[in-house]
Amino acid sequence: MELYLFLDIDGVLNSFNHPGTETFTKGRFLYDIDPFHLEHLRRLIRELNPKIVLSSTWRMSKHLVEIIKAHDIEIYDSTPITYNRSRETEIYWWRGEHMKPEDFGIVLDDEAVLTQSCNNLVEFNTNLTEGLTEQIVSDIIKYMGTVPREK
Numbered sequence: 001m002e003l004y005l006f007l008d009i010d011g012v013l014n015s016f017n018h019p020g021t022e023t024f025t026k027g028r029f030l031y032d033i034d035p036f037h038l039e040h041l042r043r044l045i046r047e048l049n050p051k052i053v054l055s056s057t058w059r060m061s062k063h064l065v066e067i068i069k070a071h072d073i074e075i076y077d078s079t080p081i082t083y084n085r086s087r088e089t090e091i092y093w094w095r096g097e098h099m100k101p102e103d104f105g106i107v108l109d110d111e112a113v114l115t116q117s118c119n120n121l122v123e124f125n126t127n128l129t130e131g132l133t134e135q136i137v138s139d140i141i142k143y144m145g146t147v148p149r150e151k
């Protein structure tokens with residue numbers, strides 16, 4: 001069983017409370033990764049060892065992907081970019097192409113993505129003010145403890 005993390009960046013690894021050190025704000029986007037949130041992501045990675053699939057709009061910018069890599073975040077793959085830019089459709093597409101029935105995916109985003117429940121995807125939401133917190137990571141780890149992880 002493989003575990004995948006569909007990762008959003010804005011509102012997850014940056015927030016109004018922790019906008020990062022090199023903020024160059026454009027509208028509501030913050031365009032940086034904050035060490036506060038990164039520490040929580042690292043704990044999640046340490047505990048659950050997921051493969052990271054980038055679902056954030058950051059995947060469309062080479063420059064932004066370089067920022068992610070510069071923070072030592074290993075990106076396994078990215079979801080496709082669909083015509084209507086539906087993140088849900090993009091994640092479902094990736095799931096259909098790459099995930100086996102026994103695999104499991106965590107969708108981590110500051111906006112609600114999944115409109116229907118799905119037996120091997122779960123969604124956890126952050127918010128733009130607080131971003132990824134210790135509590136949310138604890139909730140994810142606790143939840144994954146209830147998911148059977150067979151080989």
Ligand SMILES: [Mg+2]
Pocket residue numbers: 008009010011012109110111
């Ligand atoms: Mg976001």
